[in-house]
Amino acid sequence: MSELINNREAQAPERSERQQMLMDIIKELHAGKDVEEVKARFQEATLNVSVSEISELEHALMTEEGIPVSEVQRLCSVHTAVFKGSIEEIHRSSKPEEQPGHPVHTFKQENRELEKLTGFTLELHKDKFAKDDSPAAIYKLLEDLNLLMDIDKHYSRKENLLFPYLEKYGVYGPTKVMWGVDDGIRSMIKEAKALLSAYEGGREEVLNALELIIKEVNEMIFKEENILLPMALEKLTEDEWVKIAGESESIGFCLTAPEKEWIPERAPEPTVAADSEAGGGAEAPQGFIRFETGIVSVQQLELIMNHLPVDLTFIDENDVVRYFSHGKERIFARTKAVIGRTVQNCHPPQSVHVVEKLLEDFKSGRKDAEDFWIQIKDKFVYIRYFAIRDEEGRYMGTLEFTQNIAPIRALEGQKRIMSE
Numbered sequence: 001m002s003e004l005i006n007n008r009e010a011q012a013p014e015r016s017e018r019q020q021m022l023m024d025i026i027k028e029l030h031a032g033k034d035v036e037e038v039k040a041r042f043q044e045a046t047l048n049v050s051v052s053e054i055s056e057l058e059h060a061l062m063t064e065e066g067i068p069v070s071e072v073q074r075l076c077s078v079h080t081a082v083f084k085g086s087i088e089e090i091h092r093s094s095k096p097e098e099q100p101g102h103p104v105h106t107f108k109q110e111n112r113e114l115e116k117l118t119g120f121t122l123e124l125h126k127d128k129f130a131k132d133d134s135p136a137a138i139y140k141l142l143e144d145l146n147l148l149m150d151i152d153k154h155y156s157r158k159e160n161l162l163f164p165y166l167e168k169y170g171v172y173g174p175t176k177v178m179w180g181v182d183d184g185i186r187s188m189i190k191e192a193k194a195l196l197s198a199y200e201g202g203r204e205e206v207l208n209a210l211e212l213i214i215k216e217v218n219e220m221i222f223k224e225e226n227i228l229l230p231m232a233l234e235k236l237t238e239d240e241w242v243k244i245a246g247e248s249e250s251i252g253f254c255l256t257a258p259e260k261e262w263i264p265e266r267a268p269e270p271t272v273a274a275d276s277e278a279g280g281g282a283e284a285p286q287g288f289i290r291f292e293t294g295i296v297s298v299q300q301l302e303l304i305m306n307h308l309p310v311d312l313t314f315i316d317e318n319d320v321v322r323y324f325s326h327g328k329e330r331i332f333a334r335t336k337a338v339i340g341r342t343v344q345n346c347h348p349p350q351s352v353h354v355v356e357k358l359l360e361d362f363k364s365g366r367k368d369a370e371d372f373w374i375q376i377k378d379k380f381v382y383i384r385y386f387a388i389r390d391e392e393g394r395y396m397g398t399l400e401f402t403q404n405i406a407p408i409r410a411l412e413g414q415k416r417i418m419s420e
Contacts, residue, residue, distance in 0.1 A: 101262025
């Protein structure tokens with residue numbers, strides 16, 4: 001541990017020096033220096049620089065140095081010129097929720113717009129109205145409130161897309177409370193509009209209504225960003241965020257819209273690379289099988305089947321044995337000689353009638369499954385048969401599933417800690 005601490009201390013001055021150099025370069029650009037003039041120094045300063053370091057620097061430039069966003073954006077141009085890479089790649093955050101198009105990013109982007117509207121525009125017009133309740137001042141406030149009505153889309157996406165997923169994880173209380181407050185804010189905006197539309201005096205009443213709206217909208221922003229969204233990020237899966245992002249447009253966005261569709265970074269499917277190499281066009285590349293829920297190679301699939309802690313045998317709709325798994329500890333021996341034979345020919349004559357009856361029940365639809373269990377020395381063997389049917393319910397074959405469940409039956413209590 002002490003070695004790690006020392007390493008960090010040793011690296012600190014180097015990073016600080018680099019950041020200072022970058023800061024100086026940006027200031028020079030801000031002062032009007034040409035990109036080409038600072039390119040070499042920039043390259044030196046950004047050697048091994050991380051994306052997070054660049055982000056920290058930009059944040060510091062805006063908050064501490066007061067450099068406007070537009071000027072910081074010139075840094076992007078320098079990145080492009082020096083690295084010949086894309087601005088998007090350089091600025092892509094490693095956190096999905098910070099990437100444009102992610103529902104959380106969109107919610108926060110909308111909140112920034114709401115803050116501008118309530119904290120600046122509406123506040124400004126409210127102050128003017130307090131001094132002069134002329135029709136022109138009333139008109140400005142009505143314009144602001146009409147814009148603020150857009151908050152309904154922000155709240156609707158929260159209530160109809162995000163809340164259902166949270167409720168799936170047992171989060172009910174906070175969502176119900178928040179929905180109630182959302183409705184209250186909606187009502188307040190409508191009431192304030194009604195007051196202004198029929199205004200014949202009563203300035204204080206209008207001012208109180210507007211102050212309450214500003215306060216409630218901003219308190220809700222705080223609750224969303226400090227409670228709701230962190231909680232949602234903790235509970236929802238990436239696939240659930242993708243679904244929310246995909247359905248968001250049907251409700252609409254508040255005062256702004258996502259810059260682009262959010263596509264999470266994932267390893268490409270084997271089919272993409274293989275198709276590309278083969279010229280494309282195939283449903284799945286040779287040697288791969290595409291399922292509804294993924295794609296695996298034939299080798300991967302066979303390994304998966306043989307690593308299952310069960311023995312599998314499949315016969316098709318004509319009673320022909322088509323497949324059996326061959327794990328290391330198969331309970332009932334199978335040889336490749338059975339492949340292609342009818343199941344009736346694989347059983348002794350005295351037990352064929354049982355096989356026939358089972359298949360008859362499956363084919364007629366009288367049964368979908370049948371179970372047996374027997375003791376064989378130290379094994380307790382659970383044998384299950386399943387009728388395999390297609391989406392229309394047509395019989396496609398029978399799956400035999402055999403498992404030694406003696407170790408499972410011996411389990412007691414609970415185990416919550418991983419074995420050494």
